[in-house]
Each structure stands twice: as structure tokens, then as C-alpha cells.
Amino acid sequence: MTQKNQIKTAMILAAGYGSRLRHLTKKKPKSLLKIDGYTLLDIQIHKLKKIGIKRIIINLHYYGKIIKDHLDQNPPSDIEILYSEESEILGTGGGIAKAEHLFQDETIIVVNSDIISDLLLQDFLAFYENNKSISVITVWPSRNYHDYALVRYNDKKELVGFLLKEMKPDPGELTGIFMGYYILTPEARGFLKPEFSSVVNDFFQNALREKKKINIYLHQGSWIDIGTQENYSYATRIISEGKIVIDKLLR
Numbered sequence: 001m002t003q004k005n006q007i008k009t010a011m012i013l014a015a016g017y018g019s020r021l022r023h024l025t026k027k028k029p030k031s032l033l034k035i036d037g038y039t040l041l042d043i044q045i046h047k048l049k050k051i052g053i054k055r056i057i058i059n060l061h062y063y064g065k066i067i068k069d070h071l072d073q074n075p076p077s078d079i080e081i082l083y084s085e086e087s088e089i090l091g092t093g094g095g096i097a098k099a100e101h102l103f104q105d106e107t108i109i110v111v112n113s114d115i116i117s118d119l120l121l122q123d124f125l126a127f128y129e130n131n132k133s134i135s136v137i138t139v140w141p142s143r144n145y146h147d148y149a150l151v152r153y154n155d156k157k158e159l160v161g162f163l164l165k166e167m168k169p170d171p172g173e174l175t176g177i178f179m180g181y182y183i184l185t186p187e188a189r190g191f192l193k194p195e196f197s198s199v200v201n202d203f204f205q206n207a208l209r210e211k212k213k214i215n216i217y218l219h220q221g222s223w224i225d226i227g228t229q230e231n232y233s234y235a236t237r238i239i240s241e242g243k244i245v246i247d248k249l250l251r
Contacts (some may be wrong), residue, residue: 005052006161007183012044014113015061015086015095020228027225028179029063031113032070033232036239036246040226041067045076046250051121053109054079057102059095061086063234096189105186108216113178116235117223118248121195127217128183129155134207135188136215139176140223143169149199150175151216159214162200176216179223222248 015081025033031041038046041058048056060067060083073079084099096110109125117221119138128136137159139151145168152160153174169175178200191203207214222244238244 005122006079006129007109007125008053009055009100009103009109010048010053010109010111011057011103012111013040013049013059013092013094014041015059015064015089016114017062017089018052018114018227021226021232022229023231024229027061027063029067030226031083032063033066033226035226035235037115038246038250039070040116041070041113042074042076043116043249044081044113046117047074047121048109048111049079050251051125054148054216055082055102055160056080057082057084057099059084059086059099060092061089073151090194090197091196092199093192093202094195096184096199097192097197098188098195100192103186103189107183107185110182110184114226115178115180115218115223116226116249117181118221118244118251119134119179119219119223120251121181124181124217125183128215132217133213133215135182135184135203137182137204138179138217138219140179140219141174141176143175144177145169145175148177151178151187153216157203157218158214159208159216161203161208176218177223177225179219180225 014031018025021030032039056079082102090098149165150163154160188203191206226232
């Protein structure tokens with residue numbers, strides 16, 4: 001029997017400038033870039049709807065009105081969309097904290113808007129239900145320390161720490177890339193404040209200092225960060241070539 005999802009509220013982080021995408025985001029937010037006819041935002045909403053999410057909070061700053069207009073013209077069915085508008089951009093940590101009053105003291109799933117993956121969110125949530133902790137984060141196993149900061153974890157699939165970009169992991173050290181899907185309990189969000197901050201620094205790092213257990217969900221499938229023009233071109237190309245099927249990204 002399929003386990004029923006207990007999490008009904010999600011947040012999509014969509015306030016960023018997308019400056020690394022250069023001319024592609026001069027007149028639109030990066031969440032509205034299209035992959036095979038779907039905007040990145042629509043892909044995430046579709047995935048969240050598939051697992052029974054009923055309320056989605058989207059934080060807005062850069063071209064926020066365009067995001068609102070898009071969803072007004074293309075409203076997703078059976079999902080309540082709420083907005084948390086930031087007059088000054090607050091980063092991941094501050095953006096989540098500012099929206100706290102909209103979460104109704106629930107555990108939430110947080111999603112970056114500028115990623116695509118064939119990750120099955122239902123499996124991710126089932127892992128959380130079977131391995132309860134203050135938070136769970138999805139990690140794509142990798143030792144690519146040149147392009148990304150890396151997550152460090154142990155053989156129990158628990159978060160150990162982080163390596164800054166260009167910090168080479170030790171031989172045999174278990175590392176990966178933070179994929180941008182994570183679950184935050186109300187206790188986890190208690191570490192955050194509505195001011196400019198990073199969820200990694202203000203929550204994850206501080207929680208580790210307090211010996212809080214944070215579980216790691218490893219994903220061995222596809223994942224692409226659409227944070228740069230090069231990655232966006234790569235994603236559109238491999239999908240057009242059939243190397244990744246769009247239907248798998250919408251699951």
C-alpha cells in the first residue's frame with residue numbers, strides 16, 4: 001500500500017535574480033525559463049501536486065509581478081498559491097523565515113525553483129516518514145568540489161558538515177551536492193530569522209553545532225542546476241535529444 005503523504009504545505013524559492021544566467025533573465029525571473037514547453041516553476045508545482053501538496057508558498061522579489069501574472073493566467077488546479085513578497089531580497093534562510101506565518105506550524109517541503117530532476121518526491125517523503133529527524137535534505141553524490149560546495153555525510157546517511165567550493169574532500173569521504181529539495185520541521189525553522197541569511201549557515205550549520213540529527217536522502221538519478229546559461233543550454237539540449245524525458249521530470 002502506498003504511504004499517504006503527511007506533508008501538505010510546500011515553499012518554492014523564486015525570489016533570486018538569476019544573474020549568472022545573464023541575458024536570459026534580463027526581462028523575466030529564472031523560474032519562468034522554459035524546458036520543453038514547461039517553465040521551471042510549473043515543473044516544480046506539477047511535482048508537488050503529484051504528491052498531494054495542497055498549499056504552496058512562493059517567495060517573490062525579482063520580477064515578482066511577472067510570476068504572479070503567469071500563475072494568474074495558468075492557475076494550477078486543486079492547489080492554493082500564496083505569496084511572500086520581499087521588498088529586499090532575504091536569501092534562502094531569511095526568505096523562509098519571513099513566510100513563517102503562512103506555514104501554520106506545519107512541517108514543510110522546500111524546493112529551489114531553478115533545478116530539474118527525476119527525483120521521486122513520494123520516495124523522498126516516505127524516507128522522511130520512516131527516518132524522522134529535524135530535517136532531511138536531498139543529495140546527489142558527487143566529488144565535484146570545483147563547481148559546487150559539497151555536503152559531507154556519514155555511512156548512516158546523516159549530515160556531517162559542508163565543504164566550501166574548491167575545498168577538496170578527503171579520500172573516501174562521502175560527499176555530494178545539495179540538490180535543493182529539503183524538509184524543514186517547525187523546530188528546524190526556529191533557527192531562522194527574517195533577515196538576509198543562508199539556510200545552510202543559519203540552520204544546518206547551527207543545528208549541527210547543537211548535535212541535531214539531519215538525515216540525507218541520496219538520489220542516484222538525474223539532476224541539473226539551471227543556475228547558469230551553460231547549464232540551461234545543456235538541459236535544453238539533452239532533453240531535445242531524448243537523453244532525459246520531460247515526463248520523468250514531472251513525476
